[in-house]
Amino acid sequence: MSIKIAITYEKGGVAKTTTAVNVSAILAEQGYRVLLIDLDPQSYATSYYALYDDSVPSINDVMQGRVAAKDAVRDCGFFGLQMIPSNFAFKEIETFLMAKTRGQDFFLKNALADMEEDFDFIFMDCPPSGERIKTNALAFADYVILPTIPDDYAVQGLLCMSTFIVDIVKYVNPSLAVLGVLITIDERTANKIAYKTALQSQDIFPCFTTSIRKNTKLSEAINAHQPINVYEPKSNGCQDYKALTEEILAKLQLR
Amino acid sequence: MAKYYCKCGRTFQKSGDSGTTGYRLKEYGPQHECHGCPYALPVVDNCWDNKSNSWSETVRAWECRTSQRLNYDTYADLSLGSKTVGSVYSLDFPFLQEIQSFIQQTDGISTDRGKPGERGVQYGTDGLYRLPIYPDQNKKGISAKQALFDRFFLSDCSRKDVSPGQEREIILERIEGATMGKINIGNISAGLNKVKGITQSLKSVAKHELIPTEYIKVGYDNPYAVNDTQQSRYELAMSLQANGLLNPLIVNKKSDTEYWLISGEHRLSAIKENLNWPTVSCMVYDNISDNQAKLMLHAVNLDVREYTTAQKLQFYQQTEQLLMQMKESGEFTGAIQQGIAETLKVSTRQARKYKKIVEYLSPEDQQRVIDGELSIDKAYQMTMPSAPPKEEPAMKTGSTSAFAPEAEDESLSPSMKFEPSYIRMSELSADELSDAIKQTDVSRPESGSASDFESRTVIDHHPQNGGYGQEADTETGSTSDFDAAFWDEKVKFAIKKRYDCKKLFQYYKSQIPTVQEAIRDILKPDYGLSSGTVIFPGDIAGFASARSTSFEVEYFAKDNTQRYTFTYSQVDAYIRQMIRTNELLDRKSRKEIQQQGELE
Numbered sequence: 001m002s003i004k005i006a007i008t009y010e011k012g013g014v015a016k017t018t019t020a021v022n023v024s025a026i027l028a029e030q031g032y033r034v035l036l037i038d039l040d041p042q043s044y045a046t047s048y049y050a051l052y053d054d055s056v057p058s059i060n061d062v063m064q065g066r067v068a069a070k071d072a073v074r075d076c077g078f079f080g081l082q083m084i085p086s087n088f089a090f091k092e093i094e095t096f097l098m099a100k101t102r103g104q105d106f107f108l109k110n111a112l113a114d115m116e117e118d119f120d121f122i123f124m125d126c127p128p129s130g131e132r133i134k135t136n137a138l139a140f141a142d143y144v145i146l147p148t149i150p151d152d153y154a155v156q157g158l159l160c161m162s163t164f165i166v167d168i169v170k171y172v173n174p175s176l177a178v179l180g181v182l183i184t185i186d187e188r189t190a191n192k193i194a195y196k197t198a199l200q201s202q203d204i205f206p207c208f209t210t211s212i213r214k215n216t217k218l219s220e221a222i223n224a225h226q227p228i229n230v231y232e233p234k235s236n237g238c239q240d241y242k243a244l245t246e247e248i249l250a251k252l253q254l255r
Numbered sequence: 256m257a258k259y260y261c262k263c264g265r266t267f268q269k270s271g272d273s274g275t276t277g278y279r280l281k282e283y284g285p286q287h288e289c290h291g292c293p294y295a296l297p298v299v300d301n302c303w304d305n306k307s308n309s310w311s312e313t314v315r316a317w318e319c320r321t322s323q324r325l326n327y328d329t330y331a332d333l334s335l336g337s338k339t340v341g342s343v344y345s346l347d348f349p350f351l352q353e354i355q356s357f358i359q360q361t362d363g364i365s366t367d368r369g370k371p372g373e374r375g376v377q378y379g380t381d382g383l384y385r386l387p388i389y390p391d392q393n394k395k396g397i398s399a400k401q402a403l404f405d406r407f408f409l410s411d412c413s414r415k416d417v418s419p420g421q422e423r424e425i426i427l428e429r430i431e432g433a434t435m436g437k438i439n440i441g442n443i444s445a446g447l448n449k450v451k452g453i454t455q456s457l458k459s460v461a462k463h464e465l466i467p468t469e470y471i472k473v474g475y476d477n478p479y480a481v482n483d484t485q486q487s488r489y490e491l492a493m494s495l496q497a498n499g500l501l502n503p504l505i506v507n508k509k510s511d512t513e514y515w516l517i518s519g520e521h522r523l524s525a526i527k528e529n530l531n532w533p534t535v536s537c538m539v540y541d542n543i544s545d546n547q548a549k550l551m552l553h554a555v556n557l558d559v560r561e562y563t564t565a566q567k568l569q570f571y572q573q574t575e576q577l578l579m580q581m582k583e584s585g586e587f588t589g590a591i592q593q594g595i596a597e598t599l600k601v602s603t604r605q606a607r608k609y610k611k612i613v614e615y616l617s618p619e620d621q622q623r624v625i626d627g628e629l630s631i632d633k634a635y636q637m638t639m640p641s642a643p644p645k646e647e648p649a650m651k652t653g654s655t656s657a658f659a660p661e662a663e664d665e666s667l668s669p670s671m672k673f674e675p676s677y678i679r680m681s682e683l684s685a686d687e688l689s690d691a692i693k694q695t696d697v698s699r700p701e702s703g704s705a706s707d708f709e710s711r712t713v714i715d716h717h718p719q720n721g722g723y724g725q726e727a728d729t730e731t732g733s734t735s736d737f738d739a740a741f742w743d744e745k746v747k748f749a750i751k752k753r754y755d756c757k758k759l760f761q762y763y764k765s766q767i768p769t770v771q772e773a774i775r776d777i778l779k780p781d782y783g784l785s786s787g788t789v790i791f792p793g794d795i796a797g798f799a800s801a802r803s804t805s806f807e808v809e810y811f812a813k814d815n816t817q818r819y820t821f822t823y824s825q826v827d828a829y830i831r832q833m834i835r836t837n838e839l840l841d842r843k844s845r846k847e848i849q850q851q852g853e854l855e
Contacts, residue, residue, distance in 0.1 A: 155446030162453045174462050188424050190431040198443040204451045 002035075002119040003252060005179065006141035008126035008134055010072070010160040014147045017044040018218055020125035022241040023248065025227030028079035030245075032120040035073065037112075038086035040127035040138055041093075046085040049226040053085070055252040060090040062111050063136075069115050078227055082119070097132040105172050108136035140170045143179035145248075146205065147212075150183050150195035179251060182183035182244065183211035206251075210243040260325035260382060262294040262346060263430045267321070276319035277377050284600065286520055289593060291433040294319050294350055306442045309392050319336035322382035327423035331408045333388060334399050341388040341400055343407075350414070355405060362393035364388060364403065463503060466514055468535050471506060474515035475549055478570065483521050485528075491521060492529030500526075503536040505555060505855050507548045517548050518555035546581045549573070554598050554782050567599050569625050603768050605631075611638040635767075639835065652770040657664060694756040742808070745791060747829055749799035749808045752789045754778075760840050761848055772821040773830075779803065827833065 007020045017040070024036045037059060038045040045134055061067040062084060072084045097104045115122070124137045124207045132235055138144060148154040156179070169176050183196055198205045212218075217235035220229045228238040249255040256268050259276055269276055277298065280289050291293045329350060333341035345351055366388055367377070374683060379385035388403065390396030406694050409415055410444040417425065439719045488689040504519035514537065516523060526532050542546070553574055557567070578594045581587035588593060597608040607629060612621060615638035622628040754777075762768070779801070786800030798809040806826045810817040833839040840848070 153447075155443060155450070158450050159446065159453070160452045166453055166457055169457055169460050174460055184500070188428045192426060193428075195443060198447060202447045202451075204447065204454050 001145070002116045002122045004116075004122045004124070004141045004183045005143045005145060005248075006124040006126055007136065007147065008124075008147045008161075009148060009157055009165070010128060010145050011153055011157045012128040014149050014157075015212060015218075016128075017048065017083065017125050018222075019124050019147050019182065019184065019212070019230070019241075020144065021048045022218075022221075022228050023059050023078075023245050024121065024123045024132070025078055025081055026245045028081035033118065034036045034081050034085045034123065035119045036076070036081060036117060036237075037122065037124045038084065039090075039108075039124055039133055040086060041088050041091035041130075042105045043086040043088065045125040046083070046087070048222055048225060049078075049083060051076070051083060051085045051237055052087065054087050056085070058087045059084045060087065060092060060093060060213060063093055063107050064096055065095055065111065069112050070118075072232075073115075078230055081227075091130075094132050097136070105135050105139045106132075109140040112140065121198055129220055130232050134164070135168065135172060137177055139172045141173070141176060143175055143252075145179050145182055147182040147184045147201070150186045150192045150199055151213075152194055152195070154199060158205075173249055178205045179248065180206045180208040185214045186211040187214050208244060208247055210240060210247050212237070212240045212244065215240070221246075222244075256311070256322055259321035259323055260320050262325070262382065263289075263292065263427065264325070274380065275320055275322045275382070276323045280317040283317035289319065292319070292430050293433060294346070294430065294565065295319065295740060318377055318624075320382075320469075322380075324381045326383060327426050329383075329417075329422060330412045331404060332412065332816035333404050335401055335404060336397060338392050338396055341390070343388065344381065344383040344387045345386070346383055346418075347422060348384075348807075351384070354386060354403065354407060357403060357552050358388070359401060361399050362392045363393070365400035389823065397505075401587060422816070430560075443611055461505065461540050464537055464539050465534040466506065466537045466539065466691065468523075468527060470512050471504070471514045471516055471535065471537070473520055473523070474507075474509075475517070475545070475552055477516075477520050477556075479560060480520045481554075483524070488521065488525040488528055490629065490786050491525040495525060496530060496796055499538055499584075500570045503538045505540070506537045507543055508541045509542060517552050518559070531766055540796060544581075544586055546577050546584070547586060549596055550577050550581070553577075554600075557598070557600055563627070564601060564605060565624050565627055565631050567601060568609055568612065568631070568640050570599060571606075571613055575610075576829070604765075607767055608635045611635055640678060736817070744810050745797070745810055745827075746806075746819075746821060746826075748832075749797065750806075750826060750829060751839070753785070753787070753799045753806075755800055756839050757844060757848060760834060760845070763834055764848075770824050770827050773827050778806075778823050778826055778830075 001160065007242065010017055020036060024034045028034045033226070037047060039059060043052055044059075048063070049108050051106050056074070057067040057072040059072065062069045062072045069084065074085060076083050077083070097107060103110075124141060127132050144165065146158070148157060165176070165178065181199055184197060186192060186213050200209070213236050215235055215237035217232045218228055218237040221231035221237070224231050228235065228241060232238060246255065256271055257272050259278065260266050261278060267278065274713045280287055280295055283289060283295065287295075295317055296319070298318055300309050300313045300315050302313070302403055303309075308403055327346055329343070329345035329347055331341070331343050333343075340727075343351065343354055343536050352686065355366055355368075366386060369675050377385045377387075388400060390400045390730045405417060414422070441481050489571045491513065495771075501520065502519075503518040504515040504523060507517055508514050517540070523535070526535060540551075553570055557570075568743060574595050577593065578587055578591050578598075582591065592603055592606045592610070595601040595609075599606065601609075612624065612631070614625075614633060620637070621627065624631060624634045678730045759777065763773070766772070766776070780803070784800060786802075786807075789797045789799045789808075791797050795813075798807075800807045800809075804823075806823060807817055808821065830839065837845070
């Protein structure tokens with residue numbers, strides 16, 4: 001059985017994709033069998049690995065039952081990391097799900113049920129918006145990671161997120177657990193330090209002790225279409241994501 | 256126009272094309288957003304003061320020295336090996352001070368005194384400040400410059416202790432730390448508290464698990480299990496064997512090997528006694544508080560087992576106690592009665608009836624209600640005339656019973672005996688009982704209304720009237736000439752004319768309102784005033800006005816007009832009295848309404 005982790009947050013630009021892409025690549029480098037699922041119609045994770053292609057099966061086809069999940073899986077070209085890509089047509093999934101009267105929360109789960117045996121980890125990169133697709137991701141996931149920039153939006157975002165998660169746990173997936181709040185784009189400014197301290201000392205959700213520092217190498221790596229552990233293994237960005245990966249493995253008692 | 260950068264990275268446009276320009280900080284002071292920023296510097300006018308023979312400085316304005324380009328990285332330009340004046344360019348003032356103190360301790364080299372950045376000549380390029388280094392014009396000077404360079408700088412003229420790029424962070428942090436000392440930590444924690452409030456409800460989400468049978472303990476006292484027998488357990492076990500456990504048990508996880516049962520005692524004991532199941536399917540709550548678990552125990556049992564409203568009375572006290580404890584500990588917020596009603600799944604009105612019954616009736620009578628021998632409504636009526644003794648000002652000294660005056664009244668049935676806290680009515684048959692109630696009710700106003708306002712004192716001390724008695728008292732105090740014997744009758748008549756008696760009767764009987772509720776719901780007029788002519792008995796005209804704050808009755812007697820203003824709590828008391836004494840409606844209408852109620 002695989003461990004399914006959704007990376008989601010209500011706000012855009014908080015390094016959801018960067019986290020999904022790099023943590024899955026680092027785990028793959030360590031020898032785990034990892035599947036990355038791009039659930040964002042804007043397809044940033046797909047284009048990160050230069051896999052954007054309208055003509056091949058995508059998560060859209062998988063969820064709508066046109067293609068079996070295993071036929072949509074593609075190789076990212078790094079450490080055997082596999083991916084189910086997305087494309088812009090995926091935005092229609094909200095309407096598709098809306099029209100379903102039964103089990104609209106479980107389409108992803110059902111479509112991917114067969115894949116679980118083949119992977120150790122399944123990462124889901126969620127879009128900032130799209131109620132149904134996120135619900136589907138969280139219905140399938142065991143854990144959720146909440147990346148957040150330590151500023152006032154973080155608290156507001158957490159407020160929205162917690163409302164959402166409470167609903168999911170109550171009505172859709174009672175075994176869903178928050179693996180941690182992840183502080184991203186961290187800088188040593190007084191404001192961010194204040195919010196970081198507050199986020200790390202709250203006892204509502206666990207918070208990763210590792211925070212991801214602001215690092216230009218991470219943006220450069222997108223341009224190179226390479227995960228940070230390939231593009232610049234010595235960079236702060238890579239060190240941070242490696243430390244995060246270790247922390248995740250420790251939390252899952254795999255270390 | 257050119258774009259200029261402040262040290263904090265903000266930009267603004269200004270005409271001209273100079274390398275640096277001052278950005279004036281208008282009304283600079285503690286309220287200014289840049290206050291405290293190390294780069295907000297005074298613009299100083301120096302004048303020679305002839306009197307004191309010295310320079311005097313006056314601060315003309317404050318500014319941030321901005322530049323068209325902004326670079327945060329310190330660098331040294333020392334022209335090593337020569338005797339020329341060198342410079343260190345930096346925005347890191349503490350670092351420049353470090354260099355200053357190094358220079359002070361070193362022979363052969365000197366620099367400007369004073370705080371870095373404070374003098375105009377020190378503006379360097381790219382927004383940096385310049386610290387000039389003056390070597391002595393000899394070899395000592397040259398080597399001192401070299402020593403300074405070796406101490407602080409790398410061969411590429413950058414700082415030793417800080418890597419390029421990092422300095423920007425340090426400086427921005429310093430600016431933000433100085434100016435944003437105003438970050439409101441309270442805001443952050445208030446926001447997080449809100450999040451906490453939302454996630455709190457997660458605690459009460461159960462997870463479905465298979466739990467080893469031996470781990471499940473009956474920890475909480477379960478008043479619902481008393482009727483289970485070995486026979487019933489056996490039958491249940493057989494059914495479980497045939498159909499499996501259709502609904503999981505509900506447990507509270509205390510530890511990994513201890514789960515306290517919340518719901519399913521019957522099933523659990525059936526399984527333990529008759530079936531050898533190693534595990535049982537359970538809905539598991541993760542270590543919720545004992546009080547909450549007990550409350551849940553009530554709720555689920557009331558869901559599953561069927562109880563009449565009367566039988567639920569037995570759970571009232573426990574539920575109330577639990578909720579009170581939880582309210583104290585902060586686990587429960589809201590109205591206790593509301594909580595009780597929700598737990599027991601009855602209306603709040605019903606919960607209020609329970610409260611009265613539990614407070615005023617003997618345990619024996621309560622048991623009779625539970626057993627169905629006495630209806631809830633009857634029992635509730637029995638609480639009506641009773642009042643806590645300490646609230647009875649009309650009480651005669653020396654008498655221990657609140658109802659001593661009535662007990663002496665000959666019209667009362669001799670079997671009626673009152674005890675201070677509740678009425679023992681168990682000895683009476685139902686018919687006798689209702690008669691007795693009527694008798695007490697009728698007798699009270701008569702026995703009490705002999706002198707001025709005593710009748711009202713009795714009214715006002717109906718348990719539900721609470722603090723309103725006092726208001727009535729002050730009312731009487733201020734109008735010493737109030738003739739109760741005269742007005743009682745008039746006001747009752749006016750009330751009957753002004754209000755719809757059937758509606759009143761129905762409302763009071765069904766809603767069991769408190770005084771405040773009654774005033775709000777039905778007594779006060781909807782639009783501030785409702786008035787009209789009243790023809791009193793004896794063909795005497797009058798006027799009754801229900802105003803927004805008072806109820807006014809006018810009586811146009813032949814020679815003089817009498818007028819009195821009543822408070823609504825008084826009106827309420829009159830109505831309650833009239834209902835008790837059956838004055839409000841005749842027997843026929845009462846019966847009609849009662850039949851209607853039963854049909855509903």
